[in-house]
Amino acid sequence: MRAVTWHGRADVRVDTVPDPTIQDPTDVIVEITSSGICGSDLHLIEVMAPFMSVGDVMGHEPMGIVREVGSEVTALKAGDRVVVPFNISCNTCWMCSQGLQSQCETTQNRDQGYGASLFGYTKLYGQVPGGQAEYLRVPFGNTLPIKVPDAPLDDRYVYLSDVLPTAWQAVQYAGIPQGGSVLVLGLGPIGDMCTRIAKHLGAGQVIASDVVPERLARARRNGIEVIDTTTQADVVARVRDMTDGRGPDAVIDAVGMEAHGSPLASLAQKATAVVPDAIMEKVMQVVGVDRLAALNTAIEAVRRGGTISLSGVYGGATDPMPLMTMFDKQIQLRMGQANVWRWVPDILPLLLDGDPLGVDDFATHRVPLEEAPQAYMNFREKKDGTVKVLLQP
Ligand SMILES: NC(=O)c1ccc[n+]([C@@H]2O[C@H](COP(=O)([O-])OP(=O)(O)OC[C@H]3O[C@@H](n4cnc5c(N)ncnc54)[C@H](O)[C@@H]3O)[C@@H](O)[C@H]2O)c1
Ligand SMILES: [Zn+2]
Numbered sequence: 001m002r003a004v005t006w007h008g009r010a011d012v013r014v015d016t017v018p019d020p021t022i023q024d025p026t027d028v029i030v031e032i033t034s035s036g037i038c039g040s041d042l043h044l045i046e047v048m049a050p051f052m053s054v055g056d057v058m059g060h061e062p063m064g065i066v067r068e069v070g071s072e073v074t075a076l077k078a079g080d081r082v083v084v085p086f087n088i089s090c091n092t093c094w095m096c097s098q099g100l101q102s103q104c105e106t107t108q109n110r111d112q113g114y115g116a117s118l119f120g121y122t123k124l125y126g127q128v129p130g131g132q133a134e135y136l137r138v139p140f141g142n143t144l145p146i147k148v149p150d151a152p153l154d155d156r157y158v159y160l161s162d163v164l165p166t167a168w169q170a171v172q173y174a175g176i177p178q179g180g181s182v183l184v185l186g187l188g189p190i191g192d193m194c195t196r197i198a199k200h201l202g203a204g205q206v207i208a209s210d211v212v213p214e215r216l217a218r219a220r221r222n223g224i225e226v227i228d229t230t231t232q233a234d235v236v237a238r239v240r241d242m243t244d245g246r247g248p249d250a251v252i253d254a255v256g257m258e259a260h261g262s263p264l265a266s267l268a269q270k271a272t273a274v275v276p277d278a279i280m281e282k283v284m285q286v287v288g289v290d291r292l293a294a295l296n297t298a299i300e301a302v303r304r305g306g307t308i309s310l311s312g313v314y315g316g317a318t319d320p321m322p323l324m325t326m327f328d329k330q331i332q333l334r335m336g337q338a339n340v341w342r343w344v345p346d347i348l349p350l351l352l353d354g355d356p357l358g359v360d361d362f363a364t365h366r367v368p369l370e371e372a373p374q375a376y377m378n379f380r381e382k383k384d385g386t387v388k389v390l391l392q393p
């Protein structure tokens, strides 16, 4: 089959790789019809490159049609339409039963010291072949895939794999009081969806910051108050003005470690490009090379007693955090990979009854799998108005 494969920094290709096969009696094979490109995929061709291997199949936001089921699969049959969550979670262990699918005890990567395996995502998370491909082997066929109706188009359901539950969790963790205020940092697919969900769930004031004109325009069209800068001092000053001098009740960081605004960290990151990966693999976990620009803005901007919700992914271990300020401001900080299945029962009804979150028009680009390399670069460089790309194998 054809699949998007990792070849190095800023280098993905479409290669022919072996078709996946049923390995366990609870596996299913899904023929992929739509598969998103995510901001997390960009980390893999940048900062997280030391944890990838040439030929790894990318992608963790797929949906499609079940083509084959293992002998013990009773919940699905060939022809069913499913969305595949990015967490590989059994949905039967203790962690899964607590709604913490990203910590699934069946797929936890204990040898690496990391949580549940993820599709298409680094050695730290199991190095499992991903879903930007024609076919995908999906384990836990009875409990993992999300069965969805045959209509309407894929766009309606595909974001259940990641964007919707991630943004939903970010908003829940933000704990915005009814009618309260939230600042969303970053208007990529995750930040954009956070603004929509925050409004839908009753936030009174939704403010967002980014610098990419198309992304700001999109948010503005949805009635979001936008701040067209990411410079910390400017964002903090403007958001204070907009919130009676106090700062917002909550800040959602939907940026993560590719933030712009921190030249020193950026140098450290570039250094990873010239040091052999075996060494960097250690250095990344011990020293940490994150750019904390967005997180620092969040800490400064949030009102005293407010909440910060981190959905942006951070990679290193020991970046200097302004812990004194965080402590002094009595900030609550919640974070983590989204627990996809935890939120499916809340979100699915919104997709079955109209389209209150605007998912049908959410993708800016739908392209054949063969065009993935160009689409990746456009998404990375924010060219051609690219916000969300769906690959259509
Ligand atoms: N927690 C999870 O389960 C989960 C799931 C999916 C994605 N993510 C993470 O969420 C983050 C966003 O993903 P995305 O797909 O929207 O990616 P993206 O890269 O398209 O979006 C990031 C946006 O942040 C903006 N930005 C950069 N620096 C900024 C700053 N200092 N202040 C404000 N905005 C700034 C960029 O211009 C860009 O528009 C990534 O870190 C991704 O890995 C996490
Ligand atoms: Zn994703």
Ligand SMILES: [Zn+2]
Pocket (backbone or CB within 6 Å): 089, 090, 091, 092, 093, 094, 095, 096, 103, 104, 105, 106, 107
């Ligand atoms: Zn589990």
